[in-house]
């Protein structure tokens with residue numbers, strides 16, 4: 001499996017990568033649906049919604065503040081670094097991520113299509129302005145905009161549309177790639193998971209890296225059972 005996948009990657013003119021929370025698991029960041037997906041007995045799906053934020057902005061900000069502190073202490077892992085290496089090696093290599101943690105940026109990836117937003121950006125619910133904020137911990141919860149408005153995390157919550165431009169670019173990249181590498185995602189969140197059929201219909205060979213089977217496994221041309229921190233460096237060797 002690995003040698004074939006490595007050959008497909010080496011021969012590809014254009015590669016698109018889709019990552020999910022699983023690629024940050026080996027950096028110590030709990031995944032959404034794994035056992036670490038719980039915080040104070042809340043499920044991520046129950047907190048990552050506009051309704052939860054409207055009901056209790058403090059609670060939602062405590063969760064995001066906790067995640068920001070966890071991520072700030074974490075380091076990108078070998079999987080993140082292998083993806084950054086691949087991007088440097090292949091001119092036409094687009095990274096699409098569902099993750100909001102910024103670990104791909106810290107590993108040296110670039111041009112990242114962050115289809116679910118970025119935990120390190122805040123957006124004002126009153127005036128709509130948006131800005132980077134890496135302060136850990138946040139001086140006060142909930143953070144406020146200079147206009148006095150309540151700030152929210154710059155992420156896409158369930159029930160919210162994905163940023164149109166970024167989503168369009170993600171579909172275009174997936175549909176025009178020779179190889180579509182999907183790593184660390186349970187492929188249950190839409191429309192992100194629809195990038196896999198988009199890639200197939202564009203003629204891509206789909207390679208999956210995940211310790212478990214997922215709904216994407218059936219569609220994959222090669223589905224490698226393993227952790228991304230171990231599998232990806234074998235697909236993108238150093239040197």
Ligand code: BV8
Pocket residue numbers: 019020021022023025026031032033034037045048098099100116117155156157158159160161162183184185186187188189190191209210211212214226227228229
């Ligand atoms: C939308 C940002 C149009 C926030 C996230 C009913 C009403 C409204 C909407 C819906 C509905 N029913 C369905 C929907 C659509 C909904 C959806 O898909 N729901 C799911 C739960 C069924 N989607 C949306 O709402 C999207 N918007 O559709 O807009 C619209 C508008 C209005 C009304 C209707 C539709 C927005 C979705 C974006 C939500 N935001 N995150 C934040 O992070 O705080 S999603 C969240 O899940 C994260 O981004 C996460 O990345 C993403 C996907 O999860 P995964 O990344 O796959 O992570 P997961 O934990 O699930 O899996 C981890 C995987 O890693 C596992 O497979 C595991 O085996 C593997 N793994 C573990 N260890 C490793 C590993 N792999 C490799 N190596 C390892 N070491």
Ligand code: ZN
Pocket residue numbers: 124125126127128129145146147148149
């Ligand atoms: Zn404002």
